Amino acid sequence: MSTITEYLESLHGYSIAVIGMGVSNTPLIRMFLRAGLKVTVCDKAPRERVEEQAAELESLGAKLHLGPGYLDRLARFDLIFRTPGLSPNTPELREAAERGSIVTSEMxxxxxxxxxxxxxxxxxxxxxxxxxxxxxxxxxxxxxxxxxxxxxxxxxxxxxxxxxxxxxxxxxxxxxxxxxxxxxxxxxxxxxxxxxxxxxxxxxxxxxxxxxxxxxxxxxxxxxxxxxxxxxxxxxxxxxxxxxxxxxxxxxxxxxxxxxxxxxxxxxxxxxxxxxxxxxxxxxxxxxxxxxxxxxxxxxxxxxxxxxxxxxxFTGVEHRIELVRELDGVKYYNDSIGTSPTRTMACLDSFNQKLILIAGGYDKGVPFTQLGVEIIKKVKTLILTGDTAPAIRKAVEEAEGYRDSGLKLIETEDLSAAVAAAQGAAVAGDVVVLSPACAAFDRFKNFMERGRVFKELVNAL
CATH class of the missing domain: 3.40.1190.10 (Mur-like, catalytic domain)
Known part of the structure; x- marks a missing residue:
């Protein structure tokens, strides 16, 4: 099809499933509904968590399939748009494709x-x-x-x-x-x-x-x-x-x-x-x-x-070594985009002094061995929180030079306690950085929400 208008017209008579009602797919759903197409929205979230959005899409003509069984019976649809967060190797998607459904994505x-x-x-x-x-x-x-x-x-x-x-x-x-x-x-x-x-x-x-x-x-x-x-x-x-x-x-x-x-x-x-x-x-x-x-x-x-x-x-993008504020001679930086060890190691390399680092989060199955080595060299106080706190601590304690490094290790219950611990450990001239080396999904919706919460906590000090 040469234009999006012609493409949409060609879909009349198709049964369409859109998996996920997040950022990437909601505009797609609205576009399909405005074109008069039959759309079923499948999302793992229960109705009570997405009530407002669900009601809006239903008012536009969408059918909803929400909750734990949201991927059931996908093979009945002619055309399926998957959310990026759902692997195309998911058994339900593969079965639908084998039975003749077209599986694609917004991108x-x-x-x-x-x-x-x-x-x-x-x-x-x-x-x-x-x-x-x-x-x-x-x-x-x-x-x-x-x-x-x-x-x-x-x-x-x-x-x-x-x-x-x-x-x-x-x-x-x-x-x-x-x-x-x-x-x-x-x-x-x-x-x-x-x-x-x-x-x-x-x-x-x-x-x-x-x-x-x-x-x-x-x-x-x-x-x-x-x-x-x-x-x-x-x-x-x-x-x-x-x-x-x-x-x-x-x-x-x-x-x-x-x-x-x-x-x-x-x-x-x-x-x-x-x-x-x-x-x-x-x-x-x-x-x-x-x-x-x-x-x-x-x-x-x-x-x-x-x-x-x-x-x-150009002074940078939000959540990427973003200066939040300076308080009592201490600078606080938000690097919530640090969702992998390599990102956090790059952040540590950006400063010419030892840092107070807040790290830890959702476990993506990535090893922390090299991060432990870099923390020994470039961090004076390590404050850990989140699901991966024990794994990062283990990598640091097993790194060569740990015993003689003078590194101070603190584990905290949540980000609020971590920020408080960082303020307590810092003296004038110090730099405090949130660069978790992990995704945010253990405690937050995404790294942006984590970064915003961090900034709120720092600005409230």
Whole structure:
């Protein structure tokens, strides 16, 4: 189908199930209902937890299938849209597909319908900042830019208003990529490390999902890879189209790299200095890498002076080493996006002093061994809370040098107690950071809610 209107018209007579009434699917449900389609919304939440939203969707004509048996009898539907959080390998989805149901997602349909160039960003860490930087560069250069995907906004409802001259920048999680059969025109792979192993079960499955960001690229497309990450460097050899590498650690004959305190780019045209590091306002060497990835993505689209203009004013994305306040000479930072050990280690690397670190949360099945080693080097007081507190403590206590480190370990019942303990341990000149190294689902809806609660607690001190 050439347009979203034609696609919606083609669905009359179909029985449609939409699994999940969260951020990515609710606009999709509304769009289908406005088009007069028959939609059943399936969600594991019981009615009493989603009463207001349920009543609204029913008033628009949706049928609801809520609670523990929400995946029962999926095979009776012609078309099923899954939520990203539900694996396509779920037995009920596989059975439905085997019986003839079409199983897809909002993001897959968007890729089919989108009329303009798509830049997609994935990786274990740095996705949101890199996605945001790319979109800011493009806006500064005068493009009409749509930003969405895993960053929080579904784009399918906007597709009718898009033109071929517009630009789309999407953050893509492994959950979204797992069933994708199309790749973006420019694919950015920031890095890869063990993550979400509670969902994917094996590193091989996690990697296979991520590879879809470049697997289906066509001639004229481009893929960007982190040369310093062993996995992404190896994966770059599988790319079917043009490849550009970026490296913070060494000069490259071709690609994006550091030289003399600036980010340089070398391509078939020649070499040039793009961005002095002094212009970058956000802390951390990982953010230098995010800038490199973004610069590689917009090469040929955005003039260097526009990149510099953005860098000089961009102060970061919420929940990413975000300064909350300074109180009694102590600075408090919110890095709730630190949902994996590698993210938290990058956060620790962003400061030139030992920190008071608040960590712990939902267990994704990721090992904490290396995090324990880094905590010994870079943390003076470790405050643990959440389900993974015992596992992180064990990794720290088993790390070489722990006995002589002087590290103080505190376990607390909840985030409120952790913030209070941090204030009690801090003296003027200290830095307190929430960077949990874990997801938030043990106590919070998501990392954003955890970050907001942390900021409220800190601002109430």
């Amino acid at each position: 897959e349909l968007f890729f089919q319908m989108c009329p303009c160039k798509i830049i997609g960003v994935t990786g274990s860490d740095g996705k949101t900042t890199t996605t945001t930087l790319i979109s800011e560069f493009l806006k500064e250069a005068g493009y009409n830019v749509y930003v969405g995907g895993n960053i929080g906004k579904p784009l399918l409802p906007d597709v009718a208003g898009m033109t071929p001259e517009d630009m789309v920048v999407v953050e893509l999680s492994s959950f979204q990529l797992m069933s994708m059969g199309q790749s973006p025109n420019v694919a950015v792979f920031t890095n890869l490390s063990p993550n979400h192993l509670d969902y994917h079960h094996t590193m091989e499955e996690y990697t296979a999902a991520k590879i879809n960001i470049f697997r289906y690229q066509e001639p004229g497309d481009r893929a960007i890879f982190n040369y310093d990450n062993d996995i992404t460097r190896a994966l770059s050899k599988q790319a079917p189209t043009a490849v550009m590498l970026f490296s913070r650690k060494q000069s490259l004959e071709e690609g994006v790299y550091l030289r003399d305190g600036a980010i340089w780019l070398t391509n078939e045209i020649g070499s040039r200095e793009v961005l002095p590091l002094a212009d970058i306002q956000i802390p951390g060497v990982h953010n230098i890498e995010n800038y490199m990835a973004a610069i590689a993505a917009v090469d040929g689209l955005v003039p260097d002076k526009k990149v510099r203009a953005v860098a000089q004013r």
